[in-house]
Amino acid sequence: MSNKSEVIATENLIKTKKRSQGADVWRRLKKSPTAMIGLGIIILFLFMAVFAPMIADYDDEAIKMNIKERLQPPSSTHVFGTDEFGRDIFARIVWGTRISLFVGLISVSIALSIGGFLGAIAGYYGGRLDNAIMRVLDVLLAIPTILLAITIVAALGASVLNLMIAVGVSNIPGFARVVRAAVLSVKDEEFIEAARAIGANDFIIITRHVLPNSMAPIIVFATLKVASSIMGISSLSFIGLGVQPPTPEWGGMLASGRAYIRDYMYIVMFPGLAIVFAVLSLNLIGDGLRDALDPKLK
Amino acid sequence: MSEVILQVKNLKKYFDTPRGKLHAVDDINFSIEKGKTLGLVGESGCGKSTTGRVILRLLEATEGEVFYEGVNINELDYEGMRKLRKEMQIIFQDPFSSLDPRMTVSEIIEEPIKLNKIITDPKERFERVLELMDLVGLSRRLMNTYPHELDGGRRQRIGIARALALNTKFIVCDEPVSALDVSIQAQILNLLKELQRKLGLTYIFITHDLSVVNHFSDDIAVMYLGKLIEKAPAERLFTNPIHPYTKALLSAIPRPTLDKKVEKIILKGEITSPINPENNCRFSDRCNHAQDICRASEPPLEEVFPGHFVACHLFKE
Amino acid sequence: MSDKLLKIEDLVVHYITDDGVVEAVNGVNIGVDRGKTLGLVGETGAGKTTTALSIMRLIPHPPGKIVSGSIELEGTDLLSLKESRLEKIRGDVVSMIFQDPMTALNPVITVGDQIAEAIMIHQKVGQSKAAQKAREMLEIVGIPGNRAGEYPHQFSGGMKQRVVIAIALSCNPKLLIADEPTTALDVTIQAQVLELMKNLKDKFQMGMVLITHDLGVVAEVCDDVAIMYAGRIVEQGTLEEVFNTVKHPYTEGLFNSIPNIDDRRDKLKPIRGLMSDPYNLPKGCSFYDRCDYAMPVCETQKPPKIHFGETHFVECHLYQEQQDFKLNGGKE
Numbered sequence: 001m002s003n004k005s006e007v008i009a010t011e012n013l014i015k016t017k018k019r020s021q022g023a024d025v026w027r028r029l030k031k032s033p034t035a036m037i038g039l040g041i042i043i044l045f046l047f048m049a050v051f052a053p054m055i056a057d058y059d060d061e062a063i064k065m066n067i068k069e070r071l072q073p074p075s076s077t078h079v080f081g082t083d084e085f086g087r088d089i090f091a092r093i094v095w096g097t098r099i100s101l102f103v104g105l106i107s108v109s110i111a112l113s114i115g116g117f118l119g120a121i122a123g124y125y126g127g128r129l130d131n132a133i134m135r136v137l138d139v140l141l142a143i144p145t146i147l148l149a150i151t152i153v154a155a156l157g158a159s160v161l162n163l164m165i166a167v168g169v170s171n172i173p174g175f176a177r178v179v180r181a182a183v184l185s186v187k188d189e190e191f192i193e194a195a196r197a198i199g200a201n202d203f204i205i206i207t208r209h210v211l212p213n214s215m216a217p218i219i220v221f222a223t224l225k226v227a228s229s230i231m232g233i234s235s236l237s238f239i240g241l242g243v244q245p246p247t248p249e250w251g252g253m254l255a256s257g258r259a260y261i262r263d264y265m266y267i268v269m270f271p272g273l274a275i276v277f278a279v280l281s282l283n284l285i286g287d288g289l290r291d292a293l294d295p296k297l298k
Numbered sequence: 299m300s301e302v303i304l305q306v307k308n309l310k311k312y313f314d315t316p317r318g319k320l321h322a323v324d325d326i327n328f329s330i331e332k333g334k335t336l337g338l339v340g341e342s343g344c345g346k347s348t349t350g351r352v353i354l355r356l357l358e359a360t361e362g363e364v365f366y367e368g369v370n371i372n373e374l375d376y377e378g379m380r381k382l383r384k385e386m387q388i389i390f391q392d393p394f395s396s397l398d399p400r401m402t403v404s405e406i407i408e409e410p411i412k413l414n415k416i417i418t419d420p421k422e423r424f425e426r427v428l429e430l431m432d433l434v435g436l437s438r439r440l441m442n443t444y445p446h447e448l449d450g451g452r453r454q455r456i457g458i459a460r461a462l463a464l465n466t467k468f469i470v471c472d473e474p475v476s477a478l479d480v481s482i483q484a485q486i487l488n489l490l491k492e493l494q495r496k497l498g499l500t501y502i503f504i505t506h507d508l509s510v511v512n513h514f515s516d517d518i519a520v521m522y523l524g525k526l527i528e529k530a531p532a533e534r535l536f537t538n539p540i541h542p543y544t545k546a547l548l549s550a551i552p553r554p555t556l557d558k559k560v561e562k563i564i565l566k567g568e569i570t571s572p573i574n575p576e577n578n579c580r581f582s583d584r585c586n587h588a589q590d591i592c593r594a595s596e597p598p599l600e601e602v603f604p605g606h607f608v609a610c611h612l613f614k615e
Numbered sequence: 616m617s618d619k620l621l622k623i624e625d626l627v628v629h630y631i632t633d634d635g636v637v638e639a640v641n642g643v644n645i646g647v648d649r650g651k652t653l654g655l656v657g658e659t660g661a662g663k664t665t666t667a668l669s670i671m672r673l674i675p676h677p678p679g680k681i682v683s684g685s686i687e688l689e690g691t692d693l694l695s696l697k698e699s700r701l702e703k704i705r706g707d708v709v710s711m712i713f714q715d716p717m718t719a720l721n722p723v724i725t726v727g728d729q730i731a732e733a734i735m736i737h738q739k740v741g742q743s744k745a746a747q748k749a750r751e752m753l754e755i756v757g758i759p760g761n762r763a764g765e766y767p768h769q770f771s772g773g774m775k776q777r778v779v780i781a782i783a784l785s786c787n788p789k790l791l792i793a794d795e796p797t798t799a800l801d802v803t804i805q806a807q808v809l810e811l812m813k814n815l816k817d818k819f820q821m822g823m824v825l826i827t828h829d830l831g832v833v834a835e836v837c838d839d840v841a842i843m844y845a846g847r848i849v850e851q852g853t854l855e856e857v858f859n860t861v862k863h864p865y866t867e868g869l870f871n872s873i874p875n876i877d878d879r880r881d882k883l884k885p886i887r888g889l890m891s892d893p894y895n896l897p898k899g900c901s902f903y904d905r906c907d908y909a910m911p912v913c914e915t916q917k918p919p920k921i922h923f924g925e926t927h928f929v930e931c932h933l934y935q936e937q938q939d940f941k942l943n944g945g946k947e
Contacts, residue, residue, distance in 0.1 A: 190396035193356055198410035198460070199383040212400045341801035342772075449889060450659075479658035480828060484872035484885030506801060509876040513883060536876070550806035552831025554873050556858045564810055565803045568771045 028292040035288020041281035049097040056091030062248050063087070071264050080270045083253070084260060089267065092248035093274050099249045100278060103164050104229040108222055110168030115175025116218070122176065123183030124206055134180070137173040145170045149232055153241045163242050167232045171225055178221045182214030189213075216293035220286050227282035234275050250275050303468060303500050304353070305329040309362035311345070311352050318574040322348040324524035325362070327599070330517075335494070335501040337511030337532065339547070340521035343569055346504045349521070350470040353502070354386055355379055366468070384414055387461035391473035393453035397445040403456055404441040407431065410463040430459040435489060451482035458489065468500045475510060487514065509551055512536060517605075520544050523572045523580040526599060530606040540608045543581045579611065587612055619687075620822040621647040621670065621790055626684035628665050628674060635894045639665040641846035642684070645824075647790065647839075652816060652823040654837035654854075656830060656869070660890055662846040663826045667792045670824070671705055672696075688790065707737040710783035714795040716775035720767040726778045727753070727763025730785050737786045752781040755818075756811060773804035777811065787819060794826045809835055830869060834858065839926070842866050845891055845901035852927030862929040864906045867942050900932065908933055908942070 029035055048055065056062060066086030074081045080089035115137075122133040140148065152166035186192070187210055195205050234251025236242035243249035245256065250271040257267035311323040323345040330336045340346045351357040353364050355371060364371050371382060390396035397406055407427045410416075417423045431438055434455040445453050454474060461469055471490065475483040491514065493499060505511055511518055512532060519529040520541065528541040539545045546563040553560065565584045572580075579585070582592040591611045599609040628640040640662045647653045657663045668674050670686055672693060686693045688708065693701070705711075713719050721729060730749035734740060740748070750760035756777040767775055776796065783791060796812070797805040813836055816823055825836055833840055833854070840857040842850040842865065850863040861867045868886035888905040891897055897904070900913040913932050921934040933940045 190390045190392055191398045193351075194388070194390060194396050194457075194460070195398075195409070196356055197354060197383060197388045198464070199380045199414055200409075204413065209398050213398065341803065451889065480872045481658060481868060481886040482889075484874075484883040485887075487874070488883055488885060508802075509874040512876055513874045546803055548876070550802045551876055552805070552809070552829060552835050553876065554830035554834050554858075554870060556834060556855060560877075562806060562810075564806055568773050568804060569801070 025289075025292045029288050032288040032291060034284045035292070038281040038284025038288065041277050042285065045097050045101060045278055045281070048094045049101050052094050052098055055094050056088065058091075058095055061088045061091035062095045063246050071260065071267075073264075074266060081264070081266045083257060083267050087248075089253070089270050092253060093250070093270055096248045096250045096253065096271065096274065097278075099160070099243055099247065100230050100233060100275075103160065103167070103233050103243075104226045107164045107166075107168035107229050107233075108171065108226050110164065111171035111175045111225065112218070112222055114168075115172040116179045118172070119176035119179030119181075120183050120206060120211065123180035124187055124202070124210060130180075133176070137176050140170075141173040141177075145228075146232060146235060149236060150239075150241060153236060158241050158244055160243055160247075163233060163236060166236070167229050170232075171229065174225065175218075175221070178217055179214065182217045183210055186210050186213045220290045220293065223282055223286035223289060227279045227286070230275065230278050230282070301332045302329045303332045303367060304502075305365040306349075306353065307363045307365070309349070309352060309364065310360045311348050311357060312360045315573060321345075321524045321572045321575055323352060324572075324575070326521075326524075326526040328519055328526065328529060330500055330502065332500055333494070333498050334516040335503055335514055337515030337518040338502055338504045338521065339506070339508055339511055339518060341506055341547075341569060343523070343572065344521040345524040345572070346506075346521050347472055350388065350472050350502060350504050354383075354388055354470055356388070380414075384416075384464040385467045386470075387464065387466045387468070388470045388472060389454075389457050389461050389474045392477055393450045393457060394445075394477075396457055397453060399444065399446055402442050402444055403431075403436070403448075406445070406456055407459045407463055410460060414464060416464060426463075430463055433462065433493070434459045449482075450478050451485060454478060454486055455489070458486075458493070462493070462497070466497075466499065468502075470502045470504065472504045473506070474503075476505065476507060483510075490514070507551075508536075508547060520547070523569065523575065525580055525609065526607075527581065527610070528608045529599075530603075530608075534603070534606055538606075540602065540606070540613055541581075541610050542585050542587055542612070546586075579609075618649055619646050620649045620689060621645075621824070622685075622687045623666070623670070624685045624687075626666065626669060626686065627682040628662070628669055629680050629682050630678045631680060632678050637893045638846055638896055639679075639893065640669065641896070643843075643846070643848055645841050645848060645851070647822040647824060649789070649822055650816075650820045651838040652825055652836055654833035654840045655824055655826045655843060656828065656833055656840060657843035658828055658890065660845075660893060661843040663843055664794055666843070667711070667794055667824060667826055670790075670792060671709060671711060672701055673705075673711075703737070706733055706783075706788075707786045708788055709790045709792065710786070710788040712776075712779055712783050712791065712793040712796045714798055716772055716779050716799065719779050720775060722767050725764050725766055726770070729778070730763075730782050733782050733785045748785065749781075752785050753778070755784070755815070756781045757807075773800055773808060776800060776808055780808075780811070780815070784815060784819060787821075789821055791816075791821050791823045792826070793823060795828070796825070797832065798827070798829070805832075812836060830873060842869070845893070845896060847901065847930065849902065849931070850929045852923075856924070856927040860923075860927075861942060862923065862927070862934070863931050864908050864933070864942060865902050868905070900930075 068086060069082050070084055070086040072078055072082040078088050078090065080093065083089055118133050118137065122130040148170040149166040152169060153162055156162040156165065192205060192209055195209050233242055237249045237251030238255045240255065243252055245252055253271040254268050260267050306326060306328050309323055309326050313320040313322055326349065328336065338346045338349060348357065352359045359372055366382060366386065371379065374382065404427050407430055408423060411423055411426060417426055428438055431441065436452060436455050436459065440448065440452070445456065474490070475486050478486060487510065494501060503511055503514055515532045517529065518532050518535045520527050520543065522543050528535065528539070528544045535544065536548070539548055546565050549560050549563045563586065567584045570583060577596050578594060579592040579597050582588040585592065589612065597609045597611045599607050601607050602613060623643055623645050626640055626643045630637040630639055643666055645653060655663050655666065665674065669681055670693065674681060681694060720726070727746060727749045730752050731745035734745040734748050750763050753763055754760050758774060758777055770778065797808050800808060809832065827833060837854055839853055840851065841848045842857070842863060844865050850857060850866050857866065861870060871884040872886060874883060886905050891901050891904070899915045900918045903909050903913045906913065910932060918930045918932045919935060920928055920930050922928045
């Protein structure tokens with residue numbers, strides 16, 4: 001009888017007591033003002049990306065040329081002014097957010113899944129496999145990221161999809177290295193051996209024990225890489241290899257606006273600021289996460 | 299004579315290092331009877347932990363055989379080994395690194411049951427986890443805590459519960475108490491002893507601390523640099539040690555008492571490297587009694603009294 | 616009273632963390648005489664190391680904070696000294712040996728240079744003089760002087776601990792604080808190092824605070840013993856007093872927890888439960904919930920200090936009424 005009531009009591013406890021480690025990280029992250037500023041900015045961008053259709057009409061304001069209203073300075077109708085084709089710069093930045101964040105996230109996901117997989121098996125199995133994988137990636141790493149991306153886009157042709165592939169592939173070696181290092185630091189822990197002793201196979205050990213315990217550096221690296229991917233996308237678009245006009249993209253806006261920089265500097269200033277804030281906020285979050293995820297700072 | 303559960307024959311484990319072959323375990327033989335405890339004693343680097351891991355095939359043996367209930371486990375395939383792992387378990391030294399920090403107490407204890415599909419019904423499995431927690435003296439309210447929120451003694455109890463979650467008959471205890479405070483040490487030792495009595499477990503108890511195995515073991519085997527140098531029933535080993543190293547080891551333990559001071563044997567030097575050892579008595583360079591013969595050839599392990607084995611040239615003379 | 620080298624009075628140290636205040640040291644009084652060794656015994660979290668670090672004023676701050684009390688070294692109050700004066704004392708008058716010899720040495724500097732460095736900081740001697748002294752120190756701790764040019768990784772654990780001892784003793788300190796100096800070593804090596812420390816203690820005539828959890832080590836090296844529990848000294852006396860006439864139930868529990876190597880049949884009797892949560896120490900005696908002799912008064916009131924003779928005292932309610940109360944040795 002008393003035994004049964006204890007079982008019920010413990011079942012209740014499951015719901016109340018299970019304080020996840022995510023909550024711990026969040027508690028520590030909240031203490032960093034810079035990370036919170038970064039988080040605020042990025043939430044604003046995300047909001048713009050999700051609700052873009054309600055903020056500005058894509059066809060009407062961001063795409064359609066309107067020569068009558070070209071090169072207007074910021075005003076109440078056009079908060080950020082209009083560009084050389086009379087398009088509303090604010091609307092284009094809002095829609096550009098979608099492209100930048102989406103391409104940034106997807107390309108990092110590509111790099112994370114392929115690089116992460118290669119890094120995990122290289123780190124876990126070690127030996128010759130490790131050598132083979134890492135040496136091939138070292139060759140890739142020797143080529144500057146942006147140059148590699150340019151080469152890939154040049155070979156595949158300029159499109160949003162190819163842009164994602166290019167930025168993603170060029171980030172693979174970096175992710176492989178980070179994941180490999182994280183796996184190496186975990187794989188010799190005794191709980192891995194304990195898992196083997198209870199009959200777990202390699203797949204279970206890697207997915208249930210090794211990877212969850214190496215997440216911290218990977219999350220930090222991924223956050224920082226989204227930022228640098230946004231830079232990469234803008235750079236490629238700036239030199240004409242990325243998103244093609246008239247699709248609104250921050251780097252592309254900079255490129256087309258730079259002819260007017262002397263007289264109408266707001267045309268390049270606002271997309272420039274958008275890039276700066278997006279990259280800065282992600283870097284601030286990344287640094288904050290690095291501290292929050294470090295259990296030694298508890 | 300009761301039934302032998304585990305027999306180790308000419309077991310060798312060498313590691314390749316840049317400076318040569320490291321003879322971690324070098325040709326050792328012993329056997330354990332069901333329900334008994336063998337204490338495997340030695341200082342760091344003597345190969346005792348490697349022995350424990352080779353027996354469980356967490357490391358592959360270089361040479362030699364390990365028979366568990368008559369089956370040569372070195373010849374088993376992955377599936378066969380997986381079946382055997384339900385009976386052979388290990389308890390680790392470090393209660394901090396041997397538990398996955400991202401899993402809760404109940405998840406850790408549940409994992410082996412789930413993995414080996416012992417109980418498939420989640421509700422029954424949950425009952426079993428609670429039962430195991432009771433068995434090792436872990437309060438049920440701790441089930442959703444994470445290991446880092448608990449002290450060393452409780453963490454070690456989690457490790458013990460995990461080892462018992464399957465149909466465990468045989469456990470390698472690798473220094474299970476050396477990371478714990480003395481008062482907690484005694485709690486865990488008593489728990490292990492009680493579990494042995496209740497469940498009829500067989501233990502290999504690996505430790506550097508002779509006073510711990512004294513309470514615990516039926517037989518004690520002393521290792522030095524990969525070699526088994528003396529093996530005897532515990533009672534006999536403590537009262538009648540023969541090998542000079544065993545004697546020194548026994549005398550070196552600081553005793554918490556002011557009366558009956560034991561004469562200390564202070565050894566010279568430190569453990570030498572087990573890389574490419576020469577063919578001599580491996581203890582000869584530290585031994586206070588070493589003779590020419592000790593430096594010239596390796597003494598074999600011989601039975602000098604019934605059940606008492608020793609590997610020393612000097613005893614014969 | 617004999618001449619006191621070190622006197623700590625009513626020391627209180629707190630760690631202030633996000634989760635609350637840890638009362639790590641809670642009113643500790645200890646003294647060390649010149650040339651004598653005090654064993655500070657206790658389990659993890661008892662506050663031994665915090666007490667030792669307070670002597671050198673090395674408590675990490677924040678979160679640590681010496682709240683009150685005084686620490687006098689030969690009559691000088693260390694807690695009121697300026698940081699620059701303290702730096703002169705550290706390593707010169709007071710030295711410290713840490714538990715882990717593997718991390719106490721700088722891996723990229725030769726052991727000879729590490730010893731010489733310690734000498735040159737505190738004594739006005741030239742490089743060659745210091746190097747020569749370093750070699751002498753190595754010889755004293757039993758390492759051939761010609762190994763001075765080698766790097767720490769070329770030494771084994773026991774040898775490294777000898778080097779650490781050589782560094783600690785290089786300036787003839789008056790007080791040596793040794794924090795678990797042999798815990799990381801093998802038994803036969805521990806025996807060697809303990810032997811060495813005993814000899815050096817006599818040779819250098821220094822006072823020593825030996826922090827350990829091992830009563831066996833205490834029996835071999837110490838003159839006086841202080842048993843620490845939850846930030847307080849619960850029993851203190853000379854080695855003979857504490858070992859032969861155990862007064863505090865916790866001390867008794869410690870002795871009963873140690874497997875007796877010379878008697879197999881002796882049953883282990885562990886102390887039940889765990890040390891109280893340092894964030895939330897009980898109102899009365901900290902040992903109350905683990906004590907076999909607990910009385911109602913123990914739960915609500917802090918135990919008084921009861922003296923037995925000049926040097927032996929215990930903090931326990933049991934002796935309040937009857938001075939001649941006897942512990943029953945754990946046998947029911």
